[in-house]
Amino acid sequence: MRFINPKNDLAFKKIFCCSDSKDILINFLNAILYEAQPVIQDLEIIDSQPTNQTLGVPETRLDVKATINGDRIALIEIQLLNVPSFEKRVLYNAAKTYSLQLTREERYERLKTVISLKIADFEMFENQRECTTRFVFKEKDPKIDCPDTEIELVFVELPKFQKDLAALETTADRWIYFLKNTSNIDTIPETLRVFPEIEKAFQMASQENFTQQQLNELQNQEDWMQDQQIAIDLAREQETKTAHLSLILRQIVRRLGTIEPETENCIRQLGLQKLEDLEEAILDFNEQSDLTAWLESQAI
Template sequence: MKAKYINPYTDFGFKKIFGEEASKPLLIDFLNALLPEQHKITDLTFKNTEQLGLTDLDRKAIYDIYCENDKGEKFIVELQKAKQNYFKERTVYYSTFPIREQAEKGNWNYNLKAVYCIGILDFTFDDHDSSPNQNDVVHSIKLKNQHNKVFYEKLHFIYLEMPNFAKQEYELQTRLDKWLYFIKHLEDFQQIPTIFNDEIFKEAFNKAELANLGQTELDKYESSLKVYRDLKGVIDTAFDEGKLEGKLEIARKLLKSPLSDEEIASYTGLTVEQIRLLKADK
């Protein structure tokens, strides 16, 4: 059956639903469903998703969505389509950019605004040593001391393991449940389920409907969908975290996709130089 709605796990689909200026009410609603009540967002400003380090030696970070609320708190929202090496390290690294950009010239008291790094994962973590329930969907992480007391309250990492979300429509209770159900099953819907009966979700379905896209957007979506399917197919079947040859094999296959050298390096854990050598050896 032909899809009626876009796949939200594609770069195009995710940014169409949450990353455009007109999508701001949707993103605010989603974040408010995810965050505690005391952190409720009333307004957001989209910021440049490309961040550069302080020196030429620093690597560049490119976020899916980067925004700031009316209190100056920063939000990075990342869609991660496939498992990759050092994913946790990558999100920690990303968090350093919105922290460092708050530095002020001259006398400054180091009073920082909160930073939230949110990852929507189309895979599950390999290790669950810190979790009593391996089927958790939401992982909320803060910096704590040896007594399990929060040491610093302004740095939050929230990961959503989408494969673990197994609720059916009749089981949905919270606003977050509805958003997770929407994201996970959007591409399969042929009509809007009755549970999505408010204006926010009606707008989300309207933005996601393929019939509402112009030809240029449809072409971009088809290209994004192909990358998503190729990437998932290659990494899900060939990912071998501990072996160099496994990484090289993945890289060779991804060289046939529109992904950049930097993106292939990120997904495989190889260096950009290694990717370029592979390309030259083809």
């Protein structure tokens, strides 16, 4: 049996958001949001239109919007690309969903809590070791909970999840493992078959449930994502290189006085790693000939 990638737009909606998968979504949300406690008894999936595209490119995420237990709204989003201002967009969409609940005639008491669950296929919080992070309104110093925490932001950073099958302890662990690893395995692990909703999710993720046209569309989306990630990585590398280059040129002027145009052109042709090497080597330069000799040693 082969499985599709559940992080893909079409695949995620097929597994979690079709008419036959309400039990899967309830189990998934209870696991991630409420430590597998049966807090969510029922939910209703709401059709959600895509918001404005980021950077003028096709959608890099998927959104599922559901009313849970009649008094909360859950926004579930998988973000595959680490695009600029992602965190701001998360807060904006949660706040917009909260504020647009009422018409002019309705009272504030009708407002539902908004829980925004974001599953990121990249690391977001450098100093946070755990893969799941939850933000609510708190008093600044003693960290007392705000009486009305009407917007909650929950993030799951998939790269930080490193557990193998033998180390899975909680239902949340099992669901995160499913999201991260399903497309890389060819059988349902026996240790996960005993959980009905997770086994059902695996069955729905089987390629046998997709037409050839859908499989082709999935592959096209995967290819597009890879192309976009390459473009983002190159742009970030170029930004880093530009910053290093600017610093190095200033250091050379301070240490050696001036830079000949030909020498500067040679420096600009260096790759990022070579620039980092030059940044360290500059500390030992005393005259222009030292710089020239170093560049010649790099075969530039």
